[in-house]
Amino acid sequence: MVQTRKEYDLLGTKQIPADALRGIHTARAMENFPLSGRPVHAELIKAYGEVKLACAQINHQLGYWKDEAKADAIEKACAELSAGLLNEHILVDALQGGAGTSTNMNVNEVIANRALQIMDKIPGDYEAISPLDDINLHQSTNDTYPTALKIAAIRLLRILEQNILALQEAFQQKEKEFADVVKIGRTQMQDAVLTTLGREMSAYAEAFNRDRWRIYKCEERLRVINLGGTAIGTGLGAPRQFIFRVTDKLRENTNTGLARSENLIDGTQNTDVFVEVSGILKACATNLLKISNDLRLLASGPHAGLGEINLPALQAGSSIMPGKVNPVIPEAVAQAAIKVMGNDQIIAQASSSGNLELNQFMPLIADTLLNSLDLLSNAALIFTQKCVSGITVNRLICKRNIENSTATITALVPAIGYEKASKIAQFIKEKEITVKAAATDLGYLTEKEFEELISPEAVCKLGN
Numbered sequence: 001m002v003q004t005r006k007e008y009d010l011l012g013t014k015q016i017p018a019d020a021l022r023g024i025h026t027a028r029a030m031e032n033f034p035l036s037g038r039p040v041h042a043e044l045i046k047a048y049g050e051v052k053l054a055c056a057q058i059n060h061q062l063g064y065w066k067d068e069a070k071a072d073a074i075e076k077a078c079a080e081l082s083a084g085l086l087n088e089h090i091l092v093d094a095l096q097g098g099a100g101t102s103t104n105m106n107v108n109e110v111i112a113n114r115a116l117q118i119m120d121k122i123p124g125d126y127e128a129i130s131p132l133d134d135i136n137l138h139q140s141t142n143d144t145y146p147t148a149l150k151i152a153a154i155r156l157l158r159i160l161e162q163n164i165l166a167l168q169e170a171f172q173q174k175e176k177e178f179a180d181v182v183k184i185g186r187t188q189m190q191d192a193v194l195t196t197l198g199r200e201m202s203a204y205a206e207a208f209n210r211d212r213w214r215i216y217k218c219e220e221r222l223r224v225i226n227l228g229g230t231a232i233g234t235g236l237g238a239p240r241q242f243i244f245r246v247t248d249k250l251r252e253n254t255n256t257g258l259a260r261s262e263n264l265i266d267g268t269q270n271t272d273v274f275v276e277v278s279g280i281l282k283a284c285a286t287n288l289l290k291i292s293n294d295l296r297l298l299a300s301g302p303h304a305g306l307g308e309i310n311l312p313a314l315q316a317g318s319s320i321m322p323g324k325v326n327p328v329i330p331e332a333v334a335q336a337a338i339k340v341m342g343n344d345q346i347i348a349q350a351s352s353s354g355n356l357e358l359n360q361f362m363p364l365i366a367d368t369l370l371n372s373l374d375l376l377s378n379a380a381l382i383f384t385q386k387c388v389s390g391i392t393v394n395r396l397i398c399k400r401n402i403e404n405s406t407a408t409i410t411a412l413v414p415a416i417g418y419e420k421a422s423k424i425a426q427f428i429k430e431k432e433i434t435v436k437a438a439a440t441d442l443g444y445l446t447e448k449e450f451e452e453l454i455s456p457e458a459v460c461k462l463g464n
Contacts, residue, residue, distance in 0.1 A: 005124040019123060021089040023109035023131060029102035035095040040103050041370040045090050047151035048107045049082030051144050051227065052135060054250035058242055059137050069119060070129060077114040086110055094367040099360045100145035108135040138238035138246075140230040142268050142358055147250070149366045150222040153277065154256060156373035157219050163380035164212045164284065170388040171205035174198070180456045183308060183398040184407050191407035194459040197308070197393055204291050211284040218280045223257050225250075226267030232357040233265030271351040271359045274369055281372045282344040288379055289337035292330035295387070299327055307397050312390035329387040336379035343372045402454060403434040411453050416444045 004015040007024035014024045056074045065071040080086050089110045092102045108131035113123035115135075121128055129135070179198035184191050227250065228243035230236050235243050247260040261267035301307035311327050318324040346368045350361040359365070402408050406425050412435075413421045420442075427438045439445045445453070452458060 005122075007124060016124065021086070021110045021113040021117075021123060022091055022106060023113065023124070025102065025105035025131070026091060026109055029092040029096060029106065033093040033096040033102065035093050036367070038094045038367070039087075040090050040092060040094050040106075041152065041367065042084065042087055043152035043155055044103075044148055044366060044370060045087050045107070046082050046084050047148040047155070048103070048144065049078050049080070049086075049111075050151060050254055051148045051250065052107060052111055053078035053082055054227075054246055054253055055137070055139055055144075055242075056135075057253075058246045058249050061245075062239065062241055064137060065134070070115070070134075073115040073118040074111065074129065074134060076118055077111045080114060081107065081111060086114060089114075094363065096363050097360070099141055099358055100362045100366070101141040103363070104136070104141040104144055105131065108132065111135045138228075138230070138242045140237075142231055143226045143229045143233075143264075145362055145366075146268075146271070147225040147227045149274075149362070149369070150225055151250075151254060151256065151258075152366075153274075153369060153373065154219050154222050156370060156377065157215055157222075157277075160284075160373055160377040160380070161212055161215045163377050163384070164208055164215060167380045167384045167388065168205050168208040168212055170384045171201050171208065174201040174388065174391055175205055178393055181393050181395060181398055182402060182454055182456055182459055184401045184405050191405045193407055193410045194402065194454060196456050196460055197398065198456075199460060204294075207287045207291065211287055214280045214283060218277050221273050221276055224259050224261050224267065224273075226261050226264050228260060229264035229268050231268075233263070233268035235264065265357070269354070269357050269359070271354060271362070271365060274365050275348050275351045278344045278347040278369060278372065281369075281376055282341050284376055285337040285340035285344075285372075288376070288383070289334050289341075292333040292337070292383065295391070296327045296330045302394075307394055308401070310392045310394060311387055314386060327387075329382055333379045333383045333387075336375040340372045340375050343368045343375075347372075403436055406435070408435045408454060411459060412439060412445065412450070415449065415453055420444050 003018035005018045006013050007016050009024045009028070011028070014027050016023060016027060053075060056071070056078050059065065060071040060075065065074070090103070090106050092106045096102045112126065112129045112131040112135050115129050116123055116125050119128070175198045177198070178201055179196060181197040182194055183197050183200075185193050185195035185200075225247060226233060228235055228238055228246050230238050247258055251258040295309070295311060298306055298309045299311045302310065311330070313325045314328055316325065318326075347365055350364045350368070351359065353359075353361055406428065409421045409425055412424070424435065424438045424442060424444065427442060428435060431438065433441070436447070436450050439450050440447055
């Protein structure tokens with residue numbers, strides 16, 4: 001039989017496995033919230049460890065633990081959690097009632113019991129180290145949870161920024177590679193005027209440059225934290241020295257420019273900053289969706305579609321159609337983008353549904369925001385490595401389209417005028433010949449003049 005220990009709370013007692021680092025509060029949460037089936041995000045757990053470590057260090061410095069061995073054990077356990085060494089013991093569901101209290105208590109119990117192990121004591125000896133009286137000393141879920149979320153989000157934003165930068169640079173490389181490829185530009189899915197494939201790629205690069213800058217700047221929105229505000233931002237139960245020093249310690253430990261909110265009640269009550277960050281992620285998702293769909297369209301066919309570019313062939317595309325290869329990476333990226341756009345609505349709804357001094361839906365905000373960051377970061381990474389970097393061009397198809405499309409006629413107007421250009425269009429319909437053949441047969445242009453007018457330099461020139 002499994003050895004157990006008896007633990008107590010407001011509602012009664014429960015048997016907990018004797019050597020488990022979790023306790024009664026975690027056990028109740030595991031029973032009450034079988035919701036998503038997903039654990040708390042690993043980065044949120046690590047950030048929670050950093051928050052608890054900063055709190056423990058300040059409590060130690062302020063003399064709340066006279067036993068140095070106890071203080072050292074608590075700090076070591078916090079450090080282990082922040083290093084990701086205790087994640088397997090954070091067992092509550094990502095979605096839970098109570099504004100994140102179950103996550104906070106799971107963390108408190110794990111740190112307390114791990115600290116007890118470090119001191120060669122048995123888990124559950126809460127007279128020696130208490131999850132509430134020691135690990136949660138001068139804290140509340142309502143200030144530690146959002147603080148940990150902001151740190152986790154900042155870390156993931158930095159990863160996302162680097163992945164978007166790599167994607168931008170991949171498109172910039174294609175801009176150079178395809179600078180001399182003249183092709184048909186299209187508006188409203190119809191032939192419009194000439195452009196180059198390089199210019200098309202440059203527009204994609206510029207879009208992701210904006211995304212990268214927005215993502216970089218929005219870290220600032222997350223640096224203001226409400227740690228020290230305890231339950232509703234009044235600092236109830238925490239000494240003034242703790243409130244003023246704990247943010248400084250957390251900033252030092254994380255090497256992140258954190259600052260205490262000037263209005264801790266606002267910082268506890270309102271979550272609009274997460275909506276703002278999510279909106280920036282949604283903007284990035286719209287670019288990923290639009291551009292991934294553009295690449296699918298440009299590569300369509302490849303024989304009965306546009307077929308102007310080739311995407312890397314990664315896997316067989318059909319169980320019934322031999323030889324079919326699908327644009328699976330742009331399809332996957334598009335789905336991630338759509339999910340992030342949906343997540344933005346969830347975050348907005350959850351943020352606006354908070355009541356009075358607290359937002360009770362913090363777990364939903366946290367789970368959804370961190371999910372969006374992961375999705376975008378992973379999507380950008382595979383888009384760069386498995387798609388954009390391997391794009392090649394079908395030069396013959398681009399050239400054939402130029403020769404056969406009336407869009408090419410527009411490029412001739414500056415040299416021959418609108419009336420003669422119209423006659424070329426009519427002549428093409430009558431004779432079913434190329435634009436070049438019509439222009440030269442009618443005597444409006446020589447072959448050399450025609451080629452100069454549709455050269456990369458000519459079609460990229462700004463104005464006439």
